[in-house]
Amino acid sequence: ETGVTQTPRHLVMGMTNKKSLKCEQHLGHNAMYWYKQSAKKPLELMFVYNFKEQTENNSVPSRFSPECPNSSHLFLHLHTLQPEDSALYLCASSQRAGEADTQYFGPGTRLTVL
């Protein structure tokens, strides 16, 4: 248990569906991250929020839409996804973005797009 929870753990959706992934951290951190993890590939940073402000968007397609209502919660809204978007989506948090601290990860949501 790392103090970062994600729901759902598994999600299967069609290309026309709309769904949301949720992340919550109980560590008192101020930065939250979304990563995509595909088999045998490095973790890909998608979005970074620091004190609820988005500070990083690594050229992520607009079919992925993040939301950070407060420092403890992070969402990833999904719509009209493609089969190549199937992956493990990991959420992480740290004390502050852009500083020398450690990121702590949630268990991820395994997403399958049909």
Place this chain on the structure above:
Amino acid sequence: GQNIDQPTEMTATEGAIVQINCTYQTSGFNGLFWYQQHAGEAPTFLSYNVLDGLEEKGRFSSFLSRSKGYSYLLLKELQMKDSASYLCAVRDSNYQLIWGAGTKLIIKP
């Protein structure tokens, strides 16, 4: 471009020692991390090196040589539960984490 290289897969025997190497080319350096990730679970933090040398933490040790762009994770007295993927990540000059693809470690009895 920035790059982290680590072996895709390694196999070792229970009770033995294994060394997982990581080499990196990044824009600047502000520390190197090792994480462990069991299948279907969260990556969990193992170690952090920012200065050259060896950091020991129980059965796990991590070494860094900044001049060589090289690190290794050493696992001693291997146990079956050590079967997992081990991720190497380097923090660059912008404090972004650059990740390797991970090394899948298989432990055999």
